[in-house]
Amino acid sequence: MTKPIVAIVGRPNVGKSTLFNRIIGERRAVVSDIPGTTRDRIIANAEWNERAFTLVDTGGIEVLPPTVMAGRRPGPRQVLSEDSAQFIPLIRAQAEQAIAEADVILFLVDAQTGITGADREVADLLRRTPKPVLVVANKVEGETRRQQALEFYELGFEHVYPVSALQGGVELADLMDALVEALPPATPEEKKETPGDEIAIAILGRPNVGKSSLLNRLLGQPRAIVSDIPGTTRDALDTPLEWEGQRLVLIDTAGIRRRGHIEPGVEKFSVLRAARALERADVALLVLDAVEGITDQDAHIAGLIMESGISAVVLVNKWDAVPPEVRRDQPAFEEKVRYELKFMPYVPILFISALTGKNTERVLPAAIEVVEARYQRLSTGQLNDLVHRVTADVPPPNVHGRQFKIYYVTQVAVAPPTFVFFVNDPRLMHFSYERFLENRIRELYPFPGTPIRLLFRGHEKKGEAPKRKKR
Numbered sequence: 001m002t003k004p005i006v007a008i009v010g011r012p013n014v015g016k017s018t019l020f021n022r023i024i025g026e027r028r029a030v031v032s033d034i035p036g037t038t039r040d041r042i043i044a045n046a047e048w049n050e051r052a053f054t055l056v057d058t059g060g061i062e063v064l065p066p067t068v069m070a071g072r073r074p075g076p077r078q079v080l081s082e083d084s085a086q087f088i089p090l091i092r093a094q095a096e097q098a099i100a101e102a103d104v105i106l107f108l109v110d111a112q113t114g115i116t117g118a119d120r121e122v123a124d125l126l127r128r129t130p131k132p133v134l135v136v137a138n139k140v141e142g143e144t145r146r147q148q149a150l151e152f153y154e155l156g157f158e159h160v161y162p163v164s165a166l167q168g169g170v171e172l173a174d175l176m177d178a179l180v181e182a183l184p185p186a187t188p189e190e191k192k193e194t195p196g197d198e199i200a201i202a203i204l205g206r207p208n209v210g211k212s213s214l215l216n217r218l219l220g221q222p223r224a225i226v227s228d229i230p231g232t233t234r235d236a237l238d239t240p241l242e243w244e245g246q247r248l249v250l251i252d253t254a255g256i257r258r259r260g261h262i263e264p265g266v267e268k269f270s271v272l273r274a275a276r277a278l279e280r281a282d283v284a285l286l287v288l289d290a291v292e293g294i295t296d297q298d299a300h301i302a303g304l305i306m307e308s309g310i311s312a313v314v315l316v317n318k319w320d321a322v323p324p325e326v327r328r329d330q331p332a333f334e335e336k337v338r339y340e341l342k343f344m345p346y347v348p349i350l351f352i353s354a355l356t357g358k359n360t361e362r363v364l365p366a367a368i369e370v371v372e373a374r375y376q377r378l379s380t381g382q383l384n385d386l387v388h389r390v391t392a393d394v395p396p397p398n399v400h401g402r403q404f405k406i407y408y409v410t411q412v413a414v415a416p417p418t419f420v421f422f423v424n425d426p427r428l429m430h431f432s433y434e435r436f437l438e439n440r441i442r443e444l445y446p447f448p449g450t451p452i453r454l455l456f457r458g459h460e461k462k463g464e465a466p467k468r469k470k471r
Helices: 016-024 066-071 088-101 117-127 143-155 170-182 188-192 211-219 266-280 296-308 324-328 330-340 360-374 380-393 431-444
Strands: 005-009 042-048 051-057 104-110 133-138 160-162 199-205 237-243 246-252 283-289 311-317 349-351 406-413 418-423 453-458
Touching: 005 016, 005 088, 016 042, 016 051, 016 104, 016 133, 042 170, 088 117, 104 117, 104 143, 104 170, 117 143, 133 143, 133 170, 143 160, 160 170, 199 211, 199 266, 199 296, 199 360, 211 237, 211 246, 211 283, 211 311, 211 360, 266 296, 283 296, 283 360, 296 311, 311 330, 311 360, 324 330, 330 349, 349 360, 380 406, 380 431, 431 453
Parallel strands: 005 051, 005 104, 042 237, 104 133, 133 160, 199 246, 199 283, 283 311, 311 349, 418 453
Antiparallel strands: 042 051, 237 246, 406 418
């Protein structure tokens, strides 16, 4: 990354994700009163006083061993579920990685509860780094809490900034001013970087199909926590990288279960973040489980991708784990996948193993290829030559004695490619002929992995009698 990195760290449940969302100006991180909600590092771009930086949210640094944490008697709002307790070492490792990569660290504490033993342990950890550390006393609403926040000077850092991440306000602006002042000087590379020219790639699928394993394989490092427990990933994890000169953002998402099986609370918001990731993406990697086969939920997620209008690549993961006779007949398996996802015949399919790395080197090139197709533009001449040949070979159908006529066609948009057909009466267009036209366009211009849209508008040709209006 060319931009400086700011990491938010602290013990569980002090409001790190709330502050993260407040600074970036959107609800990117899942927020809950349940400690252990955030597990992975969450990354987003932020800006203050015309200075851009990368903000990293982390899971709470828990200082007790998992066995002790799982067995101790919890206090109010300190309940840690068994599945979260076993992630404590991995969550801490993710937070320590964020500290190692950061240029500035925001050490978040809770002014409501005051200094705890966990705060002192985190402070000891942060004193070992030479990087600037800003102590942020959160949940300061009112003068009484402001006075209480002064006790955090005991932790031995130069300044304490009282804020309310929930409410914002002047105090938060003061913190941001101090944060920008602590950043290293801007580099020429940082100044040249322009936002919005990266390709956003969302990784979607059911729980436990290997999305986080794939992310780690593509990055070559343990970016996301991997576990056999469904629902391990909760937030949409953005990871910027550069691949062969192209800036990319990989977005790992929570597994999307059937609506009736989604638990209220954290899982519900995790699934909403996954669905919202589609709004930010250029291309989706739909990960399937080769061992379990294609399910109705896979088709449902494919439908969400198609309705969003973004490009897609289907990845059949765990191909190394299927029986040898199945691997030998890969074309038959691919045909089955295409049958189940019959509304997306244009999507390329790759057979991979995130565990062993088989064919994963083909994933990013395939994603970039379909994004390039997403922005492909055809000239009006190319389109009309094609349509004239097609309609001469297979004329449009008659409807109640009226002939459907296409006068001309033009491409009006990209991402996705959108074509407008000017016709005598759009109501005469039958969906089967529309599909026929799309297939003929794709024969010459495949637009791999990318949906195309065909729109039909009424247009009176010169010399034709105008339509009579019904009384």
